[in-house]
Amino acid sequence: MSVNKTLLEAFKETPYKTNGHGSRNAAVLKEAFEHVASETESDMYGTGKVIEDFQTEMAEMLGKEASVFFPSGTMAQQIALRIWCDEKELKKAAYHPLSHLEIHEEDGIKELHGIETVLLADKDRVITLEDIQNMKEEVAVILLELPQREIGGQLPEFETLQSISKYCREKGIKLHLDGARLLEVLPYYRKSASEVCSLFDSVYISVYKGIGGIAGAVLAGGEEFIKKSKVWKRRHGGDLISLYPYIISADYYLDQRAGKMEQYYHNAVEFAHLYNECEKVSTLPEVPVSNMFHVHYAAAKETLEPILIDVYEKTGVGLSGYVRETGEASCYYEVSIGDLYDTIPKEKLKEAFTLLNENLKQI
Amino acid sequence: MSVNKTLLEAFKETPYKTNGHGSRNAAVLKEAFEHVASETESDMYGTGKVIEDFQTEMAEMLGKEASVFFPSGTMAQQIALRIWCDEKELKKAAYHPLSHLEIHEEDGIKELHGIETVLLADKDRVITLEDIQNMKEEVAVILLELPQREIGGQLPEFETLQSISKYCREKGIKLHLDGARLLEVLPYYRKSASEVCSLFDSVYISVYKGIGGIAGAVLAGGEEFIKKSKVWKRRHGGDLISLYPYIISADYYLDQRAGKMEQYYHNAVEFAHLYNECEKVSTLPEVPVSNMFHVHYAAAKETLEPILIDVYEKTGVGLSGYVRETGEASCYYEVSIGDLYDTIPKEKLKEAFTLLNENLKQI
Numbered sequence: 001m002s003v004n005k006t007l008l009e010a011f012k013e014t015p016y017k018t019n020g021h022g023s024r025n026a027a028v029l030k031e032a033f034e035h036v037a038s039e040t041e042s043d044m045y046g047t048g049k050v051i052e053d054f055q056t057e058m059a060e061m062l063g064k065e066a067s068v069f070f071p072s073g074t075m076a077q078q079i080a081l082r083i084w085c086d087e088k089e090l091k092k093a094a095y096h097p098l099s100h101l102e103i104h105e106e107d108g109i110k111e112l113h114g115i116e117t118v119l120l121a122d123k124d125r126v127i128t129l130e131d132i133q134n135m136k137e138e139v140a141v142i143l144l145e146l147p148q149r150e151i152g153g154q155l156p157e158f159e160t161l162q163s164i165s166k167y168c169r170e171k172g173i174k175l176h177l178d179g180a181r182l183l184e185v186l187p188y189y190r191k192s193a194s195e196v197c198s199l200f201d202s203v204y205i206s207v208y209k210g211i212g213g214i215a216g217a218v219l220a221g222g223e224e225f226i227k228k229s230k231v232w233k234r235r236h237g238g239d240l241i242s243l244y245p246y247i248i249s250a251d252y253y254l255d256q257r258a259g260k261m262e263q264y265y266h267n268a269v270e271f272a273h274l275y276n277e278c279e280k281v282s283t284l285p286e287v288p289v290s291n292m293f294h295v296h297y298a299a300a301k302e303t304l305e306p307i308l309i310d311v312y313e314k315t316g317v318g319l320s321g322y323v324r325e326t327g328e329a330s331c332y333y334e335v336s337i338g339d340l341y342d343t344i345p346k347e348k349l350k351e352a353f354t355l356l357n358e359n360l361k362q363i
Numbered sequence: 364m365s366v367n368k369t370l371l372e373a374f375k376e377t378p379y380k381t382n383g384h385g386s387r388n389a390a391v392l393k394e395a396f397e398h399v400a401s402e403t404e405s406d407m408y409g410t411g412k413v414i415e416d417f418q419t420e421m422a423e424m425l426g427k428e429a430s431v432f433f434p435s436g437t438m439a440q441q442i443a444l445r446i447w448c449d450e451k452e453l454k455k456a457a458y459h460p461l462s463h464l465e466i467h468e469e470d471g472i473k474e475l476h477g478i479e480t481v482l483l484a485d486k487d488r489v490i491t492l493e494d495i496q497n498m499k500e501e502v503a504v505i506l507l508e509l510p511q512r513e514i515g516g517q518l519p520e521f522e523t524l525q526s527i528s529k530y531c532r533e534k535g536i537k538l539h540l541d542g543a544r545l546l547e548v549l550p551y552y553r554k555s556a557s558e559v560c561s562l563f564d565s566v567y568i569s570v571y572k573g574i575g576g577i578a579g580a581v582l583a584g585g586e587e588f589i590k591k592s593k594v595w596k597r598r599h600g601g602d603l604i605s606l607y608p609y610i611i612s613a614d615y616y617l618d619q620r621a622g623k624m625e626q627y628y629h630n631a632v633e634f635a636h637l638y639n640e641c642e643k644v645s646t647l648p649e650v651p652v653s654n655m656f657h658v659h660y661a662a663a664k665e666t667l668e669p670i671l672i673d674v675y676e677k678t679g680v681g682l683s684g685y686v687r688e689t690g691e692a693s694c695y696y697e698v699s700i701g702d703l704y705d706t707i708p709k710e711k712l713k714e715a716f717t718l719l720n721e722n723l724k725q726i
Contacts, residue, residue: 027401029392029608038390042577071434075600108598112475208604214405215603235471236599237438240578241571245392245608 007323010309014318016348018271021212021257021338028214032249042242046230050244054251058218062203063194067220068229069247071238073180073206074105076219077143079232080202082113083225084141084174094118094135095143096127098150100178112236126156129163132173142168145178146185146196152284152294152334153181158189158196165199175199180206180217184290187262201225207250210264210291211257212338216246260339264291268337274349278357284332291337295320299363301331307359317344317352370686373672377681379711381634384575384620384701391577395612405605409593413607417614421581425566426557430583431592432610434601436543436569437468439582440506442595443565445476446588447504447537457481457498458506459490461513463541475599489519492526495536505531508541509548509559515647515657515697516544521552521559528562538562543569543580547653550625564588570613573627573654574620575701579609623702627654631700637712641720647695654700658683662726664694670722680707680715 011017022028043051051069059067070076078101081093093109095101097119101109109115118137121127126148144164147153156164168175177200182193189196197203202221207213219229233239268288275281280298297304301323312318320333374380385391406414414432422430433439441464444456456472458464460482464472472478481500484490489511507527510516519527531538540563545556552559560566565584570576582592596602631651638644643661660667664686675681683696 023402024405024407024605025401026396026399026403026405026607026611028405030396030399030401033389033393033396036389036393038388038393039386040389042387042389042391044387070600072600072603074597074602078600105600106594106597108600111598214608215605231469234437234469235474237433237435237441237468237471237601238599239437240435242387242578244389245577248389 005309007305007309008321010312011318011321014312015316016344017318017340018344018349019320019335019337020340022340028212029245029249032252036248040244040248042244043247045241046233046239051247054247055218057251058205059220061193062197062205062218062220064197064203064220065223066226067218068226068233069243070217070219070233071215071240071243071246073100073178073204073217074108075233075236075238076204076217076229077101077176077178078105078109078113079229079236080176080204080219080221081109081115081141081143082232083228084176084201085113085115088140088172088174090138090140091115092118092137092139093141093143094120094132094139096121096145096148097123098148099143099145100149100180101143103150124151126151126154127164128156129160129167132164132167139173141174141176143176143178144200145180147181147290147292149181149292153288153290153292154285155185155188155289158191161196161199174201176201177203179203181209181290181292183258183261184210184264184292187265188289207246207254209336210261210338211250212253213250214246216243216250257339261291263342264337267291267341268293268335271335271337271341274353278353279360280363281360292335294332294334296326296330296332298330299360300329301325303363304331307356307363310359311352311356315348315352315355317348319352319356368672370668370672371684373675374681374684377675378679379707380681380703381707381712382683382698382700383703385703391575392608392612395615399611403607403611405607406610408604409596409602414610417610418581420614421568422583424556425560425568425581425583427560427566427583428586429589430581431589431596432606433580433582433596434578434603434606434609436463436541436567436580437471438596438599438601439567439580439592440464440539440541441468441472441476442592442599443539443567443582443584444472444478444504444506445595446591447539447564448476448478450537451503451535453501453503454478455481455500455502456504456506457483457495457502459484459508459511460486461511462506462508463512463543464506466513487514489514489517490527491519492523492530495527495530502536504537504539506539506541507563508543510544510653510655512544512655516651516653516655517648518548518551518652521554524559524562537564539564540566542566544572544653544655546621546624547573547627547655550628551652570609570617572699573624573701574613575616576613577609579606579613620702624654626705627700630654630704631656631698634698634700634704637716641716642723643726644723656698657695658698659689659693659695661693662723663692664688666726667694670719670726673722674715674719678711678715678718680711682715682719
């Protein structure tokens with residue numbers, strides 16, 4: 001067992017990586033642009049064929065009147081909440097305690113927009129209708145994240161979403177969808193994107209998660225909402241002269257992968273099962289409802305890392321480049337299934353999990 | 364004379380365009396990436412070799428401790444002013460009435476950051492030391508734009524900059540440089556970038572003006588300032604998972620064009636002279652001090668447009684794709700000299716200006 005190599009180094013050297021679509025390297029851009037004509041004109045500050053066509057396509061897919069391409073979801077979602085707060089003249093928004101806005105954005109929503117936030121539900125479960133009905137404060141907008149990424153990608157049942165949507169409409173509360181991984185949950189729900197989005201007043205979708213583009217996000221909603229979002233996009237410094245490197249690659253990989261979400265989902269279910277058969281391992285959720293899940297180990301990070309390195313070096317299968325500590329004797333990492341999973345020979349996977357299980361039994 | 368064709372259409376068809384580096388099309392990206400290895404790893408949320416190397420290079424060029432790559436100058440500059448305002452616990456910034464922040468950003472500085480702005484100098488001239496000395500209000504920071512783009516790219520003398528810098532330091536006012544076109548003014552000043560930047564506490568430079576990249580900006584300053592700017596970059600939604608499409612192209616075109624700024628400047632002086640020899644035409648400034656100037660016509664937009672179309676169609680020389688009205692019988696457009704100017708045969712230019720002058724004499 002190599003002791004000098006870090007987990008990340010050992011992982012990078014494996015020929016069989018189980019997660020994602022492949023390296024985030026320049027090849028992603030080069031492939032997307034290989035067949036793009038050199039004369040293809042850049043977008044110009046939000047106008048031009050390349051951005052307008054994609055926005056139209058995305059609005060149609062999401063069943064909304066209009067959409068706008070943003071450099072990031074962070075920007076798109078803060079702006080969505082701001083517009084709904086301004087409309088109601090109430091600077092309060094509610095979301096899950098582990099929402100991206102709460103834990104990954106340096107409090108942009110509060111620092112830039114002065115919006116107070118109300119946290120719904122416990123950290124370890126998804127938001128229910130009851131959480132919303134029992135809210136003590138009035139809010140302008142509620143943000144729901146599907147799937148709830150920080151707890152392994154859990155989902156409420158579709159009927160719960162319907163009842164939340166109905167309740168919010170009755171109470172005059174706007175409902176915004178953090179659909180960073182929206183396409184990834186459609187196979188479980190057995191719904192189209194527009195069927196899910198019809199429950200929400202505004203929707204954000206990422207183009208570099210399951211779709212595997214380079215960066216960027218789409219915000220969709222009604223005409224008036226989108227018009228306002230473009231003004232805020234300019235204010236945020238997101239109305240770049242050229243966003244085409246992101247748009248063209250988003251369009252390219254969306255075409256390639258929108259039809260593969262069912263496959264990613266089924267592979268995630270199969271893969272989680274392999275994990276759950278090992279000692280001291282459990283996945284969250286136990287049976288995935290999208291292409292993602294978290295792998296929890298009842299072992300200390302320092303104990304697990306050499307075990308994983310051993311598996312990587314002996315089998316060539318790379319399970320994760322990092323492990324995150326959750327306690328003295330517990331840790332986890334995230335799995336998102338993409339194109340790579342199906343390129344790994346099944347016997348290789350079996351070999352890796354047999355060794356992983358043996359190693360875990362010995363601790 | 365074609366009457367059905369718009370100015371922009373006629374301009375697009377000309378083989379000899381006088382301004383800029385060429386079309387903003389996908390070829391710009393494809394050329395920059397042609398020799399980039401596919402394995403080149405993406406930056407990841409502001410970290411990684413591709414972004415860190417470029418930031419180090421730019422900090423060195425600008426003579427500052429550190430720099431950070433931003434998706435836009437709009438974002439970079441609002442953040443710079445915010446940091447200086449927070450430091451002084453005074454939310455007031457001063458700049459020119461035609462500053463980018465005042466007229467092109469939908470009041471982001473006010474709406475997102477709550478910063479009050481003080482307008483210095485008259486619209487039609489650059490800021491002087493006296494304007495600053497006579498300011499009635501206390502401000503945390505002053506922004507100077509070099510060159511002042513909206514008035515044709517005018518510049519204060521370098522000695523004025525030095526005295527403004529000295530005054531601000533004595534008074535504890537931070538000085539920020541809007542150096543969107545900083546490299547473009549160095550030949551006139553006969554100074555290095557770091558010599559100019561040494562007069563300022565923080566500096567922004569664009570990578571898609573004279574440099575001709577795709578989009579993006581660099582903010583440079585002291586270590587502490589840059590550290591804070593990264594937090595605000597995250598809040599603004601500018602800390603993208605991958606900025607490499609912009610960074611790699613910025614680096615590529617900076618290498619190609621940083622040494623050409625002197626040539627662009629001299630060509631601008633020559634070109635402005637051609638304009639000024641025509642009837643009813645004057646350039647602002649009369650003798651350019653960078654690669655840019657404005658061309659003002661003592662003619663109505665509707666009168667001028669068919670005249671320009673005639674020149675474009677008969678000589679193949681394209682002078683501008685638009686004309687902006689400034690009054691009933693006056694209009695203008697902007698010229699920025701880049702790579703294209705030197706590709707036009709001199710006799711073609713002469714032919715175009717002879718015809719332009721003849722056409723203008725007849726109105």
